[in-house]
Amino acid sequence: MQNEAFILQRLRPEDAKSLSELMVSNQGRFQRFFPVTLAQNLDIEASKAYISQKNKAFDSHLEYTFAIKGKTDDRVCGLAILKDIDRQDQVGEVAYCMDQAHTGRGWATRAVMELSRHAFEKLNLTSLKILVHESNVASRRVAEKSGFSFTKALKAAYTPPHEKPLDMLLFQLSKDR
Numbered sequence: 001m002q003n004e005a006f007i008l009q010r011l012r013p014e015d016a017k018s019l020s021e022l023m024v025s026n027q028g029r030f031q032r033f034f035p036v037t038l039a040q041n042l043d044i045e046a047s048k049a050y051i052s053q054k055n056k057a058f059d060s061h062l063e064y065t066f067a068i069k070g071k072t073d074d075r076v077c078g079l080a081i082l083k084d085i086d087r088q089d090q091v092g093e094v095a096y097c098m099d100q101a102h103t104g105r106g107w108a109t110r111a112v113m114e115l116s117r118h119a120f121e122k123l124n125l126t127s128l129k130i131l132v133h134e135s136n137v138a139s140r141r142v143a144e145k146s147g148f149s150f151t152k153a154l155k156a157a158y159t160p161p162h163e164k165p166l167d168m169l170l171f172q173l174s175k176d177r
Contacts (some may be wrong), residue, residue, distance in 0.1 A: 006107045007069045008080060008114050011054055015067055016047035018075040022099050023047075032160045033133065034097050037079070061085075064118070068098065068111050077102040080111040082119055082128075090126040092119055096142065103138060112146040120175045130171040131157060143171040 011019070023030060023041035030038045040050040054065040062085065068078035078098035085092040094115055098108045112130075119125040130143045131154070144150075148171035156165035 005071060005105065006077075006110065007071055008066045008111050009069065010058060011051045011065055011067050011076075013048060013051055014074075015076050016044050016051055019051065019067070020044050020047040022076050022078070026097075026099055029100060030097055032163075033136070033158075034095075035161045037097070061123075064115070066111070066115065068096075068102075068107055070102070078108060078111065080108075080115045082115055082123075085123075085125070090124065092123075092125050092128055094119075094128050094130050096139075106145075108142045109145040112142055112148075116146065116173055126175045128173045131168040132171065133158070133166055134169055140169065140171075146173070148173045 020041050020043055023038050027038060037050075040053075041047045054063070057063040058065065064082040066080045067076040068080055069076055079096060081095045082092050083095060094112055096108050096112055116128055119128055128148070129151075130139075130146075130148050132139045132143055134140075134153075151170045151172045154168045154170050157168040157170075159165045
């Protein structure tokens with residue numbers, strides 16, 4: 001999957017170094033809402049194992065993890081993930097994260113749009129959701145600009161490490177929209 005300024009592609013073993021660097025350099029940004037992904041990518045060897053695990057999930061059609069990269073360099077500067085796929089109800093959840101230095105370029109929005117198109121056209125899902133904390137204005141804008149609509153607030157829907165459960169905002173996108 002490609003767009004003019006970035007590439008959205010399946011994670012590759014050779015991405016381990018830049019994936020680990022992305023996670024470590026953005027620890028403060030990712031520790032609250034991507035704690036598991038962060039913990040699994042704190043060094044290159046851990047990132048190799050993470051990529052292997054995500055590619056097995058990809059091949060098994062359980063979860064799809066894509067790297068967001070700039071076209072001019074091969075460094076991972078974000079992730080776009082389709083997870084929690086319910087084949088019976090044809091629903092999946094989209095998650096995404098970006099390197100601080102690459103925010104504001106519209107890459108996350110376009111990655112979510114491409115991932116949504118992939119989910120609808122190739123995987124035959126009929127509905128996608130994004131969960132966002134109200135304090136994450138940038139992530140809310142990505143959801144809205146990607147065509148997702150605010151549906152409702154979910155009480156105590158997510159518990160970050162060492163915190164009490166947080167209310168989350170549910171955004172949804174339907175295939176027929």
